Amino acid sequence: MEEEFEISDGKLHAKRLGRELVMQFLFQCDVAREEFRQSRWESFMLQAAQTHALRDNRYARKGREYAEKLLNGIREQQAEIDAAILAHAENWEWDRLAVVDRNVMRVAVFEMLCMPEVPPVVSINEAVEIARDYSGEKAGNFINGVLNGIKDTLSRPARKAVKEL
Numbered sequence: 606m607e608e609e610f611e612i613s614d615g616k617l618h619a620k621r622l623g624r625e626l627v628m629q630f631l632f633q634c635d636v637a638r639e640e641f642r643q644s645r646w647e648s649f650m651l652q653a654a655q656t657h658a659l660r661d662n663r664y665a666r667k668g669r670e671y672a673e674k675l676l677n678g679i680r681e682q683q684a685e686i687d688a689a690i691l692a693h694a695e696n697w698e699w700d701r702l703a704v705v706d707r708n709v710m711r712v713a714v715f716e717m718l719c720m721p722e723v724p725p726v727v728s729i730n731e732a733v734e735i736a737r738d739y740s741g742e743k744a745g746n747f748i749n750g751v752l753n754g755i756k757d758t759l760s761r762p763a764r765k766a767v768k769e770l
Contacts, residue, residue: 619664623671624712624731626653628739630676631708641680646673679715686714693754694747705740706748713752717759721767725756 630649634641650669659665679686690710691699699707713732716723729752737745761767 619667620671621731621735622659622665622668623673623675625735626650626668626672627675627679627712628705628708628735629653630672631679631711632704635704635708641676646676675712675715678719679711682715682719683711686711686718689714689718689755689758690751693751703740703744706736706744709736709740709744710748710751713748714755717752717755721761724766725759725761725763729753729756 626649630646633649634645639645653659654661654665659668687699687707690702690707691697694702709732712735713728716728717725720728729749732752733745733749736748756763
């Protein structure tokens with residue numbers, strides 16, 4: 606049985622922990638209008654460990670590893686990810702998107718475009734739940750629509766993990 610963590614209002618598995626940590630970090634960078642710096646990430650992780658009472662155990666390490674994989678991938682693919690979001694967020698300018706919402710979507714879009722081992726519907730469901738926890742019900746509905754549009758452009762199964770593309 607996988608140990609769970611409390612970070613929002615519920616219990617989370619390691620991948621969900623990683624998704625939420627990355628979303629929170631990207632949110633902070635957006636609000637501060639700062640680029641990624643490793644020292645900023647390390648500082649954020651120390652603060653997150655204290656704030657959320659994350660113990661130094663296998664599951665916290667797995668959450669952090671997943672977060673770092675997401676963060677590095679999002680940084681490398683950010684232009685493509687942001688373009689996909691904008692292409693499916695009809696009639697929305699980038700600056701009009703809520704900072705939380707666009708960072709939740711960045712995580713999900715990276716998983717859908719670059720992590721075939723994560724079924725797209727899992728990425729969408731996780732993004733909707735995270736958005737509802739951090740942004741609200743309407744945000745969850747909006748994000749669901751945008752991400753479903755992106756999912757429909759993929760050339761892989763929506764409900765199955767793929768070992769290799």
